[in-house]
Amino acid sequence: MPLFPTERSVRTTPEGLLWEPSERWVRGRKGDVTVVDSRHPVLVWEPDVPVPLYAFPREEVRTDLLRPAKNPPTGRHTGSRIFYDLEFDGDLLENAAWTFPADDLAGHIAFEWFRRAGRGLDHWYEEEEEIFIHPRDPHQRVDALPSSRHVRVEIGGTVVADTHRPVLLFETGLPTRYYIPREDVRLGLFEPTDHSTGCPYKGTARYWSLRGGAVAPPNIVWSYPDPLPEVAAIKGRLAFFNEAVDITVDGESLERPVTPFSRMLRPRA
Template structure:
């Protein structure tokens, strides 16, 4: 019997997963190098979807001090669901902080001598990773893969983002108003995520008001968000654009995307059911 890859991946999301990388990995804090390694591992902690890096203890230049309190354990709160993915355990939202762990281990503070700045780290109680330290991506000032800085989080080597221009007729409605309509969308297909429909700016039919919200995608670039103003109500952060896309996703420049799971989507005139996603 055949096995669907999506189901295969989903069955292991509740486990500690790792993958070696040949890249040189460096972490910077307060102008100093905390670690420099060519033996790093990409690590997905149990119930986490996004990876971070772990490095051998021997490649760490800073002090590693156990936290006074034990690591926070992941509870059943704030679970997320991936569309059409059967998982082995409730998944943790990326908004759940690094200090929350779903596996056993020791929480650490990483600090260079003479510096007041400290990074969060975790030493898992695992036979394969007991000589490694996992570092919080957000608690460092900068991460380098070889000599290039990376943002957001490390890229997953098994995660793809494909973009295709289409003649599909795409319309998005909300509260009886057409938000956008086009027959020249750019479709973005991302591993285990819903298809996203990017509209040309002249296809948007409603007023977009700048939001203070910003986000970083390590595959696409830096995004800014927009509130949608309708006569009856303002919907915050319903749309986004990539003002600073990466070179490989430069075709996203100037296009507008909406959380269609919060609106009514029609494809070639056919209404689509609203999907349940982490952004519903």
């Protein structure tokens, strides 16, 4: 029976992988060379990894550029034992691709994304839009909503931001983030850092740390100077890690959530 458009077709393998066919046209490039050109990609979720990756039918991959890996890794990508090096124009990218052991995914090849793992293909496109870090999860939703809530942020008992005009960003699986206008943040208490991160849903963020702040982790504040159109409302606003600051919303103190970011948010010695 064909699936209705609103139904999901996520499937599970005995190895614990989740996978789902995608109807997006996906291309992967290394420099000017197109290595993947697929109209039949598959999204794959590995156990304990919150974001998906793509695997592609072998016939939609430039397999002539792949060589059996000289130094295949162990313990990576859910039991995968077959890895490939990517070689062209005299360059060699070790372990740039692999196959999963699951019978359901036989005949498919997955690739690393450079900005996610520091190796692999460096440009990816869904249709005509370039995407970064990892594929967008079709089960993930991100909404940026202007609000009139009263939001106050404190670090070590000091009020560092106070606003009645935040933008609330709701992202599946993460706590609500409060994006505050710059003029409502005591930005003089912070100093910019060289740190930056990329997000396939929001864009590229820059960061600030508390000046001389042993009471706060580094890179506690971030902003998207040029966010993606879907979240344009957060442009230039500042957000704080709920996991490491004290936030009060409409007079109610929020508990600090525990998230995958909590481990890296430790105050400086």
